[in-house]
Amino acid sequence: MKILLTGINGQVGAAIAQALADSTLQHTLIALDRQALDLSDAAAIARSVQQHQPDIIINPAAYTAVDQAEHERELAFAINAQAPKVLAEQARLLGIPLLHFSTDYVFDGSKNGAWLEHDPTGPLNVYGASKLEGERAIQDSGCQHLILRTSWVYSRRGKNFYLTMRRLLSERDRVSVVADQHGTPTPAGWLAAVTLQLLQQWQQGQWHNGIYHCTPSGVTSWFGFAQAIAAQLVCEGQLQAALSPIPSSAYPTPAARPANSQLDCGALARDWQISLPSWEQALSEHL
Structure with a gap:
């Protein structure tokens, strides 16, 4: 099995590459970083897929700077919408599947309860809109595809809430964290295992x-989530800060965030037999 994997320097891409290296799965991995494949260049994407002739494409790569995307709309759409479209078109031409990662930010956060796959979308920001367009392009391509929407991804690499909180909680006397946005923290390592x-x-x-x-x-x-991270730091003897809850209105950002990002993953468990640990258990197991 020849696997073409994008975004290997990102949280999920790196975790998948490591999981494949540690696995007994018989495969050849074509691992592409930003230097090897510019996802803002549609022609380069098509050439790369045709050159490597993979058996499956896995695309966790994305433009993920949510606030910056408000000022770089064209680049966000090139990477999050156009690139998946080209990958899907190439997958269809080769008759191979595409496994693509998307986001909870395709929803507006207004629902009471967890979001289902078929619920109406309504992104609040450029990042979410670009990811939604990528989803639709893949669906419209006619290729064999699997799109995984996930949320609040973190790991011990890159830039993410987990690492930011560990640093702030170990350096400051007090840290204020938004308490009126809800979702499910997801370790990149767990996504790789899935x-x-x-x-x-x-x-x-x-x-x-x-x-x-x-x-x-x-x-x-x-x-x-910050409280759970603080509990880790207590065990490690590194906690310095006291935590304070604040509303989103007290921490304005260029891009609006959905208030409710919880995703109902029952279909994944039913159709693919994937077990769903609690987010607390996942935090403990994968870090």
Whole structure:
């Protein structure tokens, strides 16, 4: 099995590459970073896929600077919408599947309860709009595809809430964190483990086209997530700061965020037999 993997310097891409290296799955990995493949260059994407002739494409790469996207709309759409479209078109031409990662930010956050795959979308910011257009382009391409929407991704690399909180909580006397936005923290390592399970099922001839929500179970706020991180630091003897909850209005950002990002992942568990640990258990296991 020849796997073409994009975004290997990102949180999810790096985790998938490591999981594949540690696995017994028989494969050849074509791991492409930003230097090897410019995802803002549609022609380069098509050439790369045709050159490597993979058996499957995995695309966790994305423009993820949510606030910066408000000022770089063209670049965000090139990477998050146009690039998936080209990858999907190439996948269709080769008759291979595309596994693509998307986001909770395709929703407006107004629903009471967890979002289902078929719920109406309504992104509040450029990042979410660009990711939604990428989803639609993949669906319209006619290729065999699996789109995984996830949320609040973190790991021990890159820029993410987990690392930021660890640093601030160990350096400052007090840290204020938004408490009225809710979702499910998702470790990149857990997403990588899920990806391996999906690949194994695909090898066995099992595949379900479409969009699936993919996070651990449960829900918390950014403040609740920060409390869990603070508890880790207590055990490590590194906690310095006291935590204070604040409303979103007290921490304005260029891009609006959905108040409710919780995703219902029941379909993933049912169709793909993926177990869904609590987000607290996932935090403990994957870090």
